Amino acid sequence: QKEVEQNSGPLSVPEGAIASLNCTYSDRGSQSFFWYRQYSGKSPELIMFIYSNGDKEDGRFTAQLNKASQYVSLLIRDSQPSDSATYLCAVNSYTGRRALTFGSGTRLQVQP
Amino acid sequence: DVKVTQSSRYLVKRTGEKVFLECVQDMDHENMFWYRQDPGLGLRLIYFSYDVKMKEKGDIPEGYSVSREKKERFSLILESASTNQTSMYLCASSTHVVNYNEQFFGPGTRLTVL
Numbered sequence: 001q002k003e004v005e006q007n008s009g010p011l012s013v014p015e016g017a018i019a020s021l022n023c024t025y026s027d028r029g030s031q032s033f034f035w036y037r038q039y040s041g042k043s044p045e046l047i048m049f050i051y052s053n054g055d056k057e058d059g060r061f062t063a064q065l066n067k068a069s070q071y072v073s074l075l076i077r078d079s080q081p082s083d084s085a086t087y088l089c090a091v092n093s094y095t096g097r098r099a100l101t102f103g104s105g106t107r108l109q110v111q112p
Numbered sequence: 113d114v115k116v117t118q119s120s121r122y123l124v125k126r127t128g129e130k131v132f133l134e135c136v137q138d139m140d141h142e143n144m145f146w147y148r149q150d151p152g153l154g155l156r157l158i159y160f161s162y163d164v165k166m167k168e169k170g171d172i173p174e175g176y177s178v179s180r181e182k183k184e185r186f187s188l189i190l191e192s193a194s195t196n197q198t199s200m201y202l203c204a205s206s207t208h209v210v211n212y213n214e215q216f217f218g219p220g221t222r223l224t225v226l
Binding site for chain 2: 032034042043044045046049088090092099100102103104105
């Protein structure tokens with residue numbers, strides 16, 4: 001089992017809809033969670049991070065964390081074609097390694 | 113504005129050559145990382161460093177070495193490049209501080225080994 005799992009997609013949504021991206025992780029000791037966006041040929045850029053159970057909102061983006069169920073999600077409201085990218089979930093488990101563990105990413109396509 | 117820079121965006125080398133990839137960050141971060149990214153395999157950690165002259169192996173260190181002589185600079189070395197090392201290489205940095213340790217990435221170096 002991979003440490004951080006994401007559906008590879010593509011996830012296709014119409015413009016203006018809500019895109020829901022999901023991520024599950026295996027290490028119950030995980031404490032911090034990050035969502036990165038990566039456009040084709042570019043490097044990942046941080047969108048949001050979350051540490052506490054519940055929701056965290058930033059503009060059109062909402063991160064949701066449920067530690068009991070070991071999943072974290074990213075909602076994108078009013079999706080735009082410019083949101084089309086690969087979204088990477090990353091987890092820091094504090095198991096002695098300071099590096100994040102990344103999922104393989106979900107490709108999102110927003111149809112105009 | 114935070115900044116991580118990498119020495120080259122594109123690099124073409126021949127099999128057997130020694131290759132140096134340089135990364136510099138201006139955020140005074142303690143941690144620095146080297147990843148490679150391949151289609152379908154995601155980001156894979158090669159090496160990381162949490163202090164000057166300190167290094168730790170990541171998940172795929174074979175065929176690579178690293179050097180960190182100064183806090184702001186982290187170099188990845190391919191001792192004898194092989195075609196299976198053709199990939200996108202990404203450098204990242206982060207602070208030590210718990211709950212503020214998001215990684216910031218450089219623009220990447222696309223390396224082709226012929």
